[in-house]
Amino acid sequence: MTQEEAKTNKAEQDANMPEDVTIPKDVKREKISGVFSTQTVAKVGTGTTSRKTIQKAYWFAEQPEMDDDAVPVVAVQPLNRNNIPSGPKEQVPLPDFLERFSPEVEFYQQEVFPRMKELDSTVKRAEEQRDQGALYSAEFEYNAALTVDENNVRANFGLGLTFMERGEPEKAADLFERIVGLDAAFDPEHKHLFNEFGINLRKSQLLDQAVDYYTRALEMAPHDENLFYNIARAYFERGDKEDCVTNLQKALEINPYFEEAKAFLAYMEKQEG
Structure with missing residues (x-):
């Protein structure tokens, strides 16, 4: 094939190529998930003794579900x-x-997947023990999980709930400081544990902690009417009636059809009257 013939053949191929070669939206693509590493080069020493070292860091990476038009x-x-x-x-x-x-x-x-699987099994055993009322066994399993990952959300919540169910609010109060520092504790995936923990703080008369807890939660989810309602209840039990009313009003601003908040606010206004 001559050079001229090759040019003609390529031009014909280009002409037959579809204009839109993007992957159709209905095609399922595997999301990124697994362990990845990054490398950084650092200089060690000075002068003639200086040398470069490569530092490697490991990360668990996961591609979240997103809207089609999102970056x-x-x-x-x-x-x-x-x-x-x-x-x-x-x-x-x-x-x-x-x-x-x-x-x-x-x-x-x-290395990583077996350890993640083992940690998950430990937390599940702890949750089963707590559900069955074996609270000391649950504490043991939760502590075993926290030895491996002190930031594990389920283990931290579970241990705090275990202490409250055992009637040991002082231990729960100590753990509270760790929980409010975990951003992941307020993720939607932990909503059930999150709600249960907040309710038990209030029921255990850890009212200052309950207020701080819901205040922290509102930083993460400022448009959740249930959080305003729950912090209103904590303020009420603490005797802060003005703050209680303010937060009930905020809950109703977000959701005017929130019946429990409407009834609570009517009760508070009647008490004032």
Whole structure:
């Protein structure tokens, strides 16, 4: 084939190529999930003794579900010393992620996944023990989980609930400080535990902690009428009637059809009258 013939053939191929080669929206694509690493170069020493070292960090990466028109991101979370994903997550734009992060398939399969599975089993055993009323056994299992990952949300909530169910609010109050510092504790996936913990704080008469807890939660979800209602109840039991009314009004601003809040506010106004 001559050079001229090759040009003609390529032109014909280009003409037959579809204009839109994007992947159709109904095509299912695998989401990124697993362990990846990043590398940074650091300089050690000075002068003639200086040398460069490569530092490697490991991350658990997961691509969240997003709207089709949203900019794709990957949530990355560092591995702790026990090779468990722990601590705050960072949202990394997909192109940046693909450039900076390298897959560590073997490390994930041999080290990280078995440890994650074992941790999950430990927390499940603890939850089963608590459901059955075996509260001291539950404490043991929760503490075993927290030894591996002190930031584990389910284990922290579960241990706090165990202490309150055992009538030991002082221990629950100590644990409270750790829980309010965990951003992940207020994620939607932990909504059930989150609500149960807040209710038990109030029922255990840990009213200052309950107010602080719901205040922290409102920073994460400022448009949740149930949070305003719950903090109003905590204020009421603490004797702060003005703050109670204010938060009931905020709950009704968000949801004017919130019947429990309407009834509570009517009761408060009647008491004032």
